[in-house]
Amino acid sequence: MFSFLTKKKTDKKDNEPEIKEPVINEEQKNELYKQIKELEENLLISSGEDRIKILNTLGDIFFQLQETDQAIQYYEKSIEENRTLGKAYTNLVKLYNIKRREAARAKDDERLQHYLNKMDMLLKMTKDEIRGL
Amino acid sequence: MQGIIPSIEAINGQAMNQLGLGSQIAFTFLAIFIVNIVIARFTKWKYIFLTGQAILWMSTMCTVFGYFAGFRGLTLIIVGGVIGGIFAVAMPAIAQPFVRKITGSNDIALGHFCTIGYLFEAWIAKLVGDPSKSVEDVKLPKSFEFLQDTYLSVMVVMVPLYLVTAFFAGPEFGAQFSGSVNYLVHAFLQAIQFVVGVYILLSGVRLILAEIVPAFRGIAMKLVPDAIPALDCPVLFAYSPNAVIVGFVTTTIGTVIAMFVLPSFGLAMILPGMLTNFFAGGTAGIFGNVAGGKRGAIIGGIAHGIFITLLPALLITILNSLGFVNATATDVDTVAAALLYAWIITPLMELF
Numbered sequence: 436m437f438s439f440l441t442k443k444k445t446d447k448k449d450n451e452p453e454i455k456e457p458v459i460n461e462e463q464k465n466e467l468y469k470q471i472k473e474l475e476e477n478l479l480i481s482s483g484e485d486r487i488k489i490l491n492t493l494g495d496i497f498f499q500l501q502e503t504d505q506a507i508q509y510y511e512k513s514i515e516e517n518r519t520l521g522k523a524y525t526n527l528v529k530l531y532n533i534k535r536r537e538a539a540r541a542k543d544d545e546r547l548q549h550y551l552n553k554m555d556m557l558l559k560m561t562k563d564e565i566r567g568l
Numbered sequence: 569m570q571g572i573i574p575s576i577e578a579i580n581g582q583a584m585n586q587l588g589l590g591s592q593i594a595f596t597f598l599a600i601f602i603v604n605i606v607i608a609r610f611t612k613w614k615y616i617f618l619t620g621q622a623i624l625w626m627s628t629m630c631t632v633f634g635y636f637a638g639f640r641g642l643t644l645i646i647v648g649g650v651i652g653g654i655f656a657v658a659m660p661a662i663a664q665p666f667v668r669k670i671t672g673s674n675d676i677a678l679g680h681f682c683t684i685g686y687l688f689e690a691w692i693a694k695l696v697g698d699p700s701k702s703v704e705d706v707k708l709p710k711s712f713e714f715l716q717d718t719y720l721s722v723m724v725v726m727v728p729l730y731l732v733t734a735f736f737a738g739p740e741f742g743a744q745f746s747g748s749v750n751y752l753v754h755a756f757l758q759a760i761q762f763v764v765g766v767y768i769l770l771s772g773v774r775l776i777l778a779e780i781v782p783a784f785r786g787i788a789m790k791l792v793p794d795a796i797p798a799l800d801c802p803v804l805f806a807y808s809p810n811a812v813i814v815g816f817v818t819t820t821i822g823t824v825i826a827m828f829v830l831p832s833f834g835l836a837m838i839l840p841g842m843l844t845n846f847f848a849g850g851t852a853g854i855f856g857n858v859a860g861g862k863r864g865a866i867i868g869g870i871a872h873g874i875f876i877t878l879l880p881a882l883l884i885t886i887l888n889s890l891g892f893v894n895a896t897a898t899d900v901d902t903v904a905a906a907l908l909y910a911w912i913i914t915p916l917m918e919l920f
Contacts, residue, residue: 520809525807529675529676535789539795551782558800558803561805
């Protein structure tokens with residue numbers, strides 16, 4: 436139905452929601468896990484800006500590893516402790532969207548609404564932050 | 569000379585109360601959602617517009633101008649739904665090349681009916697600027713504290729506006745309206761009444777949208793699981809906070825220039841709307857910066873301010889003839905939809 440309006444399967448420019456992270460091999464993965472271990476240890480003794488930097492780096496690494504739940508957890512903690520606009524916000528939107536898509540495919544309405552609401556909250560926080568609230 | 573307040577809320581309020589178009593607007597709102605889902609489900613454009621408030625403003629404009637074109641009943645709703653639904657997919661789609669550049673991915677889209685203005689700014693910025701010299705390399709204040717309260721920022725514009733106008737009109741003329749109350753006090757109270765009116769209207773709108781939108785987007789996302797969600801403009805703010813500030817300031821300068829220049833071309837005097845300048849101006853600044861860097865964002869921002877004042881000014885005559893009092897729409901895509909009705913659909917309707 437309506438096949439004349441649909442895009443040819445070979446052309447994916449507009450409809451390519453998947454994040455194109457570079458594929459990482461086993462060796463790189465092990466290296467990243469090693470980094471995570473070190474950073475998590477440092478996190479326990481760090482404070483201030485250093486702590487935020489570590490939280491964001493942990494979020495970045497888990498994002499690279501496509502471990503979305505852990506990445507979300509670290510970015511959310513980073514924003515909770517320091518609301519300055521930056522990568523934590525921009526990556527969180529992408530991560531919530533990945534979770535939203537997973538929930539939609541699984542037809543899990545509750546989880547779908549949960550992540551849509553999280554996106555709303557993040558937009559509100561962005562708005563508040565730039566208005567100095 | 570006629571002074572006009574750019575307030576889509578005022579248009580919505582008048583359309584619902586004075587013109588009695590409340591139920592048609594609500595049904596058009598629903599029709600836009602449905603058309604958006606149908607287009608996203610069956611075509612290559614997978615954008616689902618998730619900014620409920622913006623869709624309400626679009627349905628308001630489609631209903632009002634459809635009514636003006638002569639549509640009634642079900643036809644009014646279907647035509648409005650189709651036009652609004654096409655806008656809900658087309659606007660994120662045309663902004664997407666820039667959004668991809670800003671976000672570095674194709675995961676999310678921009679769902680804000682000011683897109684034509686953003687593209688206009690990007691076009692100007694591209695002509696005059698250099699994208700390698702980003703505004704993000706400059707140190708700027710990080711927030712606008714005076715915009716902390718939406719209604720306070722509306723009041724900041726409205727109170728001086730009413731007071732200055734009343735002052736120039738003088739006590740004798742003012743007394744015709746103020747009765748036994750001092751004419752300046754009366755003007756102040758009228759300004760506050762406007763702000764309170766906007767507050768009540770927006771509270772009601774939020775209450776209704778909070779009920780409808782979650783249900784809609786749940787259905788939309790299940791029917792189109794690979795949808796690209798078109799989100800409200802703050803989704804881009806974190807990518808380029810300096811550009812938001814530059815965009816706001818330059819758009820405001822542009823709207824002030826247009827306020828004084830447009831009347832000399834026989835158009836109405838449109839007062840700057842601080843909230844539109846902040847949200848649309850800020851987002852336009854991001855587009856200007858990505859297309860033309862610092863210089864592009866500044867010059868493009870001023871041009872954007874003039875552009876978003878000019879388009880609503882073109883609507884005034886029609887809005888006045890429909891009975892709208894001294895108000896015009898703000899979001900330029902909704903204005904474009906209204907002009908589509910006024911300049912193309914209405915003349916076509918008159919032929920048949």
